Amino acid sequence: MTRPSQELLRSISDEHVLRSLMSARRLTRAELAVETGLSKPTVSESVRRLVSSGLVADTGERTPGGRGKGRVGSFYGLAEDVGVGLVITIAPDGVTALVVDAYGDEVSRTHRAISGPGDVASVLPSVAEETVAGHHVRLCTVSAADPVDRRTGRLVHLPDSPFLVGDLDPVAVLSPWVRGPVVVDNDVNWAAQAEHAFLGVADFAYLYLAEGLGCAVVSDGEVRRGHSGLAGEISHLITTGPSGAVPFIEVFGELGLRQSGTTAIDVSRLLRADSGVLARAVGGVVMGLVTLADPEVVVVGGSWGPALLDAIRAECSSLPRQVSVVAASVAEPSLVGARAAALDRLRAALVEASR
Template sequence: MTKPSQELLRSISDEHVLRALMMWRSLTRAQLAEITELSKPTVSESVRRLEEAGLVADTGERTPGGRGKGRVGSFYSLADVGVALVVTISHDGVTAACVDAYGDTVSRVHSPIGSPSEVGVVLPVAAVEAVAGQHVRLAVVSAADPVDRHTGRLVQLPDSPFLVGALDPVEVLRPFLSGPVIVDNDVNWAAQAEHAATGISDFAYLYLGEGLGCAVVSDDAVRRGHSGLAGEISHLITVGPSGEAVPFIEVFGMLGLRQPGSTAIDVARLLAADSRTLDAVARAVSGVVTALVTLADPEVVVVGGPWGPGLLHAISSAPRPLDLLAASVEEPSLGGASAAALERLRTALVEASRNS
């Protein structure tokens, strides 16, 4: 059996030290050795390399020592290693936040918009305010619009209520950072947050709000489809108010539940609707759930959004029974995107240690 190279062993040791500091924030070399189960000389060499690479720094804090109390120990933490930018683009505005490698939000800015067309102007302004001179290694974007998985551009589809236009978040944000920009649909990020919270490996996430969205999680991964448009359920055929087969989005027009001049659903009007109207909506949602169960075979269907969970009692899961659960995560799109940004930032720091 070939022995691992010294370079590989050093990179593994450095990763253990970095990840321990990401978790515990400030540790002495003795504490690092205990947590990582590496020898003290190995930890000392790793700390030296990481200091030289600018990834770890002496905090200046010392343990009590001297006069029979043992050697004085120095505490180490991550150096100023940069942050990840997290951006959400939704109907009520643009939120930009910076997350550090400890998982702390170090800045957050929300810029409201009057119409979707303003996003292209507001997005760079919000990014400037959130970044404020920090070293940004990467960005993760959640958009309430379909997203082309290959380019990160937002895609205009018929009857999408929140049409930003031909916005390219990758191009807009590139000047503010040194690494990649990852863009995905907000429902996909919400599903990832729900997956982290529940640990369920196979489920469908149904978002029912002003817009209609779905994400399918299979074997612990969101399935995005060839171009990234999997889960765009507005045109899925379901049961109309009179029992006819119609696209899902058309049901709300037939019931008078759309916002004026838009395909966006009037949530306030829907929540105040009479039982007959709500029964018609529940039948339409049940048709969508039936399609999801038939095609994706999820273990459960998670229903989120401002009005979906309130209809759980009336939604059917035919053709076979399965659990219907209300979504459990607050701000799920932001939470999912932030978790992905943190994971990618930490991985980027490990890669930086290997390349130093």
């Protein structure tokens, strides 16, 4: 049997030390030995390497010592300039940016309202610059309220679907402030990831019903994005409308529930409309999801979906294949999902930097 190389063993030791410090924030070498299960000499060598690489620093704090209390111990933590992650959400109500450090703390946050999709291209750079000022940004996650091409990160305008954010290339716009990757996904996929952490269910569909329509399919714990990243774009899924079988997006046109000059849904007007007709249309969408994806649960989120939950459940109760339909539970789900991903990627990047 081949024995692991010394380089591999050192790498594993350094990762254990780094992850312990990310969790506990500050530890002495003796405490690190207890936390990691490594020997004190191994921990001391690991700390020495990590300090030398600039990832770990002596905090300047000391344990009580002397007069029978043992040797004075130094506390170590992550170096101040080790790097942060940037999180951006782009939605019809504005652009939000926040910086998260490797401990999981929110370091700064900026929000700027927009009056329409045309504002995003000018607002996004200024929001990013203000939020990351003085920070070494290792990576960025971006949530956008429009379909996203998974190969390029550009936003995609599908026929007859509202363009809530507008034509944008977030990777190109944000690259001046980010030294590493910029990961762009649509808001529903990020929301589904946040809900997955809460639900603990491996197979579910997240149905997002707001100004725009969206869906994320989670299978075996992973969001399925499809060939180009457009899986779950349900606007053209055929369902039952007032006139019969129509694409889902057309139901709102037939009911007069669109915002003027766009296919975006007028939520305030919708909430005063006939919930039975809307629930029937949503029920047809749920039937399609159950037929093709076989989810254990269908989660209903967005600005109007949960308000119609009882009517949607009643409609779904007559479907040939039954599924549990529940309301989304996570507040600000797209932001929560993108933030969690940024934190995981940041911690992984620091571990990689130690090798």
